[in-house]
Amino acid sequence: MKIESKPLRYAHAEGHTDVCYTEDGRNIITCGHDGDVRIWMDIEDDDPNSHCVGESALAVCYKDKRLYVATDNHLVQAYTFPDFDKDGIVTRFTAAVTQIKSSCKIEALGCCSENMEAKICNVEGGAPIFVMSNHKGPVLSLAICPHMKYASTACGDGLMRIWDIDTQKVVKEINCVPKINTFYAAKVLCRMDFEPSEGKYLAYPSNREIILLDCQSWGQRMSFTHNTIKCAISQCLFSPCSKYLAGNTVAGQIAVWDIESGLCMGIVEHPTSHNISAMAWNPKGNGVLAYCDVAGQLGTLVNCYGKKSSSSENEIEDIETVERDNGNDGLADDLIQNYESDDDNAISLEKIKNETLGLIKDKDDSRPASRQTAYVPSTVPPQPPFQPSSTPAHLEHRYMCWNEVGIVRCHTVENGESTVDVEFHDTAVHHGIHLNNYLNHTMASLSSTVLALSCETPSKLVCISLVGSSKEWSVSMPDTEEVLCVTAAHGLVACATNARLLRLYTPMGTQRQVISLPGPVVALGGYNTTVLAVYHSTDPGVSDQHLAMDIIAMNGRQVRSKTVPVPLTPGSKLTWLGTTDIGSPCTYDSTGILRMYDVSSGVWMPICDTNGHSKGASDSWFIVSISEPTQKVRAILCRGTTFPPTVPKPIIAELPIQIPLCEIESEKSQYEEQLVRWAHTTADVDMKTARETALKLFALACRSEIEQRALELMELLKDDRLLPLAAKYASRLGRMHLAEKLTNLAESWEKETDKLNVAQNSHFQELDTQETYDVTNSEQDLNASLIIPQKAKEKKVENVTPIKPVTIKASPGGVRNPFRKQQEVTKCVQSPLSLTERTLVEVHSTADTAENTDPLKPLTGENFMDWFTRNKSLLEERNPELTPSELSRHCVKMFKNVQSIAHADSNKRKHEDANGDTTTSAPKQSKLSAFAFQKKT
Incomplete structure (x- = not known):
């Protein structure tokens, strides 16, 4: 059956709100920013019991007839239930407690805080069992394996850490958390969860999908997503029966997946698109999911298992009772044998043993081969496409583009209306633009000639020409295509679609070319009439993304391309793609390394390590532009996050370009x-x-x-x-x-030299023939298709x-x-x-010969070397067309003539001019004759 959502109701004041169930599933418990803890009989309870615990309460957890509440005094206070009397303090922190987590199978309490610590504590208090203190930011969430073997924490420094509780060491780190410097500013909480029955899997959110890790190899087992999910997933939660997985996004979407089949049971949209702050499954296993949002509202979803919640409630409750009854094995075996029927909710111990230990395959196991339990190589998920120089799309106020031309901002209000503002750094290029974002554009790119806007659904490219009178043109994609990336340059507009097509347009809307990309696109960049397309060349490896870049140049009717691999720091992702002000391609990864591709030599070079300019471990830099003539990188320092705020307007800093040589x-x-x-x-x-x-x-x-x-x-x-x-x-x-x-x-x-140059020329000519962009034999045409500076040409x-x-x-x-x-x-x-x-x-530009009609008189007794050294700069200025060797030979002849001229009269000088060297004594040429002479050679 379809998942249904019960009407929302007011629970607490606006702010972070938490929710949990009692172990019998009869009561819903909530706490909020107003400092109250409320106990609800169900969602329709009009008079819940309310208890004040302080000025604010961030987290609540129920275990063994006790309530554990995180109060504003930075401590975890225990209360009796239902009397709600104080029953001791479990632990204390020096900052706000962000989450309290436990389950019925573990006799401990997990707590994490903003003071960069997480603890596993005894429920009766005392010294903590395990303190996780190697974090470099606020700890947003915590999860504990049901066997108390592993624990997992998500930190604002960008890392999710998996800890071995026995050795008290980190066994794996995953970069999946948006960097943040305070819990109160976090949109994505990265709430992860261990599989509750056996702890075989760990589910965690990563951007727009949920990753399932195998707890033995820590390799990726599965991933869950849906095409209607348009923003980051904040938290995920296993159902009590371990067969379903729920996740919510920062825009209020709640989705439920069947873990075995990987199918999405349904997605529910929040009526006001508020961020979901907490979720809790009903322990009865009846398919009821309770949730709270940041506006302090409480809601529930029913039929999350695909069937009526009331019909399966008693059955699943009986099964769970049998599971907990470890003392009567015979009765348990009989009941389990009876449940080994066609009922999907039945639990077979024999099946669990066979699947876990890999013994005998069940004859009745009808799962496809791809879904069988097997070792899967550990790989990182492929990087999704992104728009360079932009901030996350789920923000109400965000940058759609910030480059050397201007700034494109998007503002979204609570009722869903959106506007786009364009601010130019140089008002001589164009005046500011204000647009109503009726199509909900999420992508933008800005150049000196055109503003390009696009969205995924409905997929449409809208461009506004900035040359002359502003003319707007648009083009709709075919029904099966969605725009994933867009870029605008001085001489073209390009967009990449999910059909792995790169569509090129002129700034005024003429369709120029359609090119197939070898892999899923990641990002686009542009310069003049050249497009940079970065895509996945192969599937990601154990820790690295395998990316490649096509440099596609438009030269009249010709299209030329060169494919180069994109280097990344191990374990990092591409976060920015662009060019310098003279057209050299550049990339920036998540570890803070900026690289530049030298087109003339065909090599990538690291030109800046931004980590050396950061003060905090959670700080990052937002690249704006790169200038080669001034050797500066213009960037914005983001403290505790990966993107700058819109208000106040951040200050741009200049970082020097520096090659990271040793010492x-x-x-x-x-x-x-x-x-x-x-x-x-x-x-x-x-x-x-x-x-x-x-x-x-x-x-x-x-x-x-x-x-x-x-x-x-x-x-x-x-x-x-x-x-x-x-x-x-x-x-x-x-x-x-x-x-x-x-x-x-x-x-x-x-x-x-001659011998060496012949060898080098033949070597480089051989390399040039191997370039994929060399479609003609004309060197001039070849250079015209590449983004090489004019000086380099x-x-x-x-x-x-x-x-x-x-x-x-x-x-x-x-x-x-x-x-x-x-x-x-x-x-x-x-x-x-x-x-x-x-x-x-x-070497200065060469010519066959040149003249110096202004001889310099040597000093008395001065030889050639002294005369040449004294006048070398003047001779070079008067003979710029000569090479150094030709200049020295020419000056030897001129010095001899000058010595003779200095001791002879005018008649003898004329006679010497007639019979002397024709190169040095010829009359001064006119400009036209000089050009004619050079043309002959």
Whole structure:
């Protein structure tokens, strides 16, 4: 039969309310925020007995004709029943008691509190049996195995812990609790429950489903959910017969499942959608479930077993009486044998033994093979789809999107009406928008060109163009599809559906493409005309999610894709997906590690560990945007939770991007971290600072008497402009052997560079052919389809030219000491180190030749090396198209001509210009002729 809900009635003042049954099932006991404990004969009792215990009461429990109440004095007070006289104090805490739990099979009382402790106490008081104190947040709930072997606690630090009572140690931790810093602000209480008869299973809520764990292997046995459940499940509870499981959501939905078949018996909606604060099954086993909500109302559900509650009440009560009668085995066997019929409610001890011990399979066991008791590998549930930069959908006031463009908020009032507000960081982009959320949109994405809104049911995509006059367009999904994720970028809008389809649209509503995803979608991101789709590549493992990302780029009529795996910290989940301001894909997991994908090199790099910037263990960061030029991560600190509040408006902090190298506190590692970070990110680096950093790292190696490391650094940088200064520095320290090696290094570079570049080019060309997005042979078209910064594109084309370092040669005047101190060198010489934005070596754009029509007069007695060192910066500025090696050869010729010109008259100068080198003495070219010359080459 269909589950029916009795009308709600007022029980207590608004606030957290708890409920329980007496062991005979004849009375309902409630306590509430008003400090009263009420004893009801049934739901229709108009005059319940009321007793005041204090200003407030958070929890109540009945056991062995005694009531245990959590009062506002932070203690568990015992009362006699029904006289309600004080009967001692069981235990005390330093903060509010959040739950009291016990059962008829255990002779103990479980209590948990906001002071980050949980206790298992004797019902008569005294020293506690077991104190669980390794929590890092308020303990929200507690469950105890009927054999007193295991206990489980759910804490506001995000973890559910399973304890071995004998060893008093944690045997398993599961990340399933929303982080919270106080019990009074918790929406999801994560009330778990052990199977009451044998304690074989532990059920706990995890987002929109209930997970059933095997208490032997702690592996996932089953999961229970329903497509009408749209928000997080707060608590779950086994029925007294262990055959049914009840769960409730934060929006007031109550569902009951048949554990054996996995079918949902029915779902009841709360009339006012208030959060359910407590549930209790009637011990009679008649299928009656009592519940209370945060508004202080009491209600009951009947027919939860699929049959009339009154018809099965006496039968189940008799069976439970037989089960408890352990003294008369013969009578119990006879009665049980009689009940081993077609009655679904009958209990067979033989069946229980066979199923538990795995002995002989019952001949009459008609369960399908998939439902038989067997060992199931321990796996984590797959991560459900989510919307990046958003807060949970069940909140009345929430962020639907918060990124570098603006903020999208959703406000829901008690009567169900909802509105959407859009606030732009730059009002020059667009003015603020206020919308009535008639379709109950739960997903939103915002870009500089379009606002995209969507919901699962009815599944419809609504977009508002922000360019020019605001134009709204919408598209409905087919009947069998529901939108799970949506993203909006500058040049497209995309949505992923439960049919594993990725639908792409232009900002004005033209349907662009439909793509099949290889697995269930998890999140979407976008940049310009590129979509990032993260999905489950395979089923989750023992503790990890197996995710992959498709980088899908739209280039005119072409669609190109590249698939890359998504790395995650062990045991974590993906919590944010996006790009930097120049388009590099980034991910953020639940452990606080931010990673960036370098498209040009094809590697993932951890760029920020937000845990180092948190003060509390339960604090987390909400990512807003990432900037590569400024090397900053803009994020919001969330204290005790995973999402920021809407009021007051939180403050955005800037976290530095930092590669987690070893021994990062040391000076050497800090310089190395800067070089690595500048090599793989498009940082707005001051070239002078970059050169000084690399030179300091070289100096540290020299001072540490590790000459081989200093030489290795020069080979790694492979910058010929570093060698003169590095050799001079080494000679000043008295390391002549290192200076000699640095002097000879340039000549070896010139000989080996061509050969090395040929090998490297062939290697990288081989890698490029393996990329899945390479659909053409044009390198320019290939780069246009990827989210690579413009600087990186130009650099990639330029680096094809072989790197030829400058050779240190003797001056024309004869043998000289190249390390002799020269006058005014330090004033005129530019630092010889150079670093690009994305690599550790930089070569200026090349050309075949260039001219210098402004010769510099050498000083009296000045040789070439002194003249070249003094005027090097000016020569580089006047000849930016030359490589360092070409510049040095060109300057040798120019120096000879300048010496001749300085000692000749004007006629002789003309004669020399006519017969001299055509490259250096040619008249100055015009701009057009210079371009024509470059075009020929």
